[in-house]
């Protein structure tokens with residue numbers, strides 16, 4: 001949705017927070033809950049293919065910079081690999097591998113016929129011109145040409161990328177193979193076969209899951225107090241849609257800081273302000289400034305981290321005052337913090353459920369493209385809502401039946417489906 005022009009150095013990921021350890025730990029927990037054969041778990045712990053490519057790019061100054069790009073394909077037992085492409089300074093092979101594994105469980109949980117993958121380049125896109133970004137994206141795509149394809153691995157947007165980059169990827173792939181291949185990416189512009197509703201889909205899915213979870217606790221979404229960290233594609237759409245649904249959005253933030261209003265922010269006005277101010281929240285007349293750290297610990301019904309990984313850690317988990325945390329970002333809560341929130345009775349809606357709206361509409365885009373029939377936005381939203389609501393209730397019921405947290409229930413469903421398919425395909429006796 002909105003690209004920020006704020007340039008700030010990124011703090012390194014603390015050494016004790018390893019994204020792959022977290023994802024593997026949840027996999028192991030789901031495996032023991034389901035009594036999955038250790039051989040199958042050993043297969044699922046490792047990505048099937050890891051590709052790192054060198055991306056030489058001529059900068060506008062005439063200098064050449066050589067970047068590293070990754071694509072990790074975790075598992076394709078249920079269908080083609082699927083997952084976003086991230087441009088962010090924190091990108092590492094470890095991070096991309098963990099995100100690829102999350103995609104496998106997310107697609108399986110939602111019942112969509114995809115495997116899991118993720119890609120990324122460790123750059124701050126705000127530091128590059130549009131021309132440089134185009135050259136980087138095209139070279140990255142060309143380097144991956146033998147590893148991606150509409151029946152093999154289908155990239156999509158993630159942090160730092162959008163429909164624009166998907167159009168460049170599609171064009172580059174199409175030029176390489178000699179004909180137009182819209183199905184090579186999802187999240188592309190409508191003009192080249194994108195789907196209505198994809199841009200807001202992840203945020204809309206977050207809103208739907210939060211609404212269902214609040215309803216389960218007997219609370220309506222209208223009037224619920226919400227805090228959102230991140231105001232990009234996911235956080236921006238989630239805040240706007242929650243506001244539209246009558247929730248009181250107390251605070252939102254992005255890289256530039258945050259704003260808070262005790263009686264709720266006028267989110268559309270803030271959105272306009274941020275666009276006009278090239279990503280800056282400061283000087284917004286309808287709220288007071290707040291830091292990202294303060295925002296995370298505000299008392300509210302629902303806290304929605306929609307930016308980076310590892311935002312809720314053992315250092316701030318005890319200060320979280322939300323009743324519910326909805327993981328719009330991938331991996332915003334560390335392993336230890338997750339246990340701390342659980343023992344404090346705070347409901348955590350796990351990423352593989354809460355942010356699945358994006359890949360669901362990517363799937364619907366792919367379905368429309370395959371059939372050459374394109375739907376109106378109402379139909380896309382309805383189909384997505386149906387899948388999200390059913391997934392939420394499957395997770396909730398599994399958690400109730402097994403007496404386990406929602407995250408483990410979600411993993412149990414996702415891992416169980418993949419393990420079953422592995423067995424049925426004869427890969428494991």
Ligand SMILES: NC(=O)C1=CN([C@@H]2O[C@H](COP(=O)(O)OP(=O)(O)OC[C@H]3O[C@@H](n4cnc5c(N)ncnc54)[C@H](O)[C@@H]3O)[C@@H](O)[C@H]2O)C=CC1
Pocket residue numbers: 001002004084157158159160161202229230231232233234235253254255256292306307308309328329330355356358359
């Ligand atoms: N784009 C998509 O369809 C999907 C994205 N996600 C996840 O959602 C998260 C956000 O992705 P997008 O919204 O697409 O990215 P984006 O690049 O559009 O927006 C990221 C937002 O986070 C803010 N941000 C960055 N660092 C921050 C910090 N330290 N503190 C506060 N805010 C900060 C940025 O200023 C920006 O507002 C990521 O974890 C991504 O993997 C998950 C599912 C699908």
Ligand SMILES: O=C(O)CCC(=O)C(=O)O
Pocket residue numbers: 082083084085103106154155156157158186187330355356358359360362
């Ligand atoms: O839309 C997609 O294919 C992938 C979205 C994504 O990267 C994610 O859900 O984390």
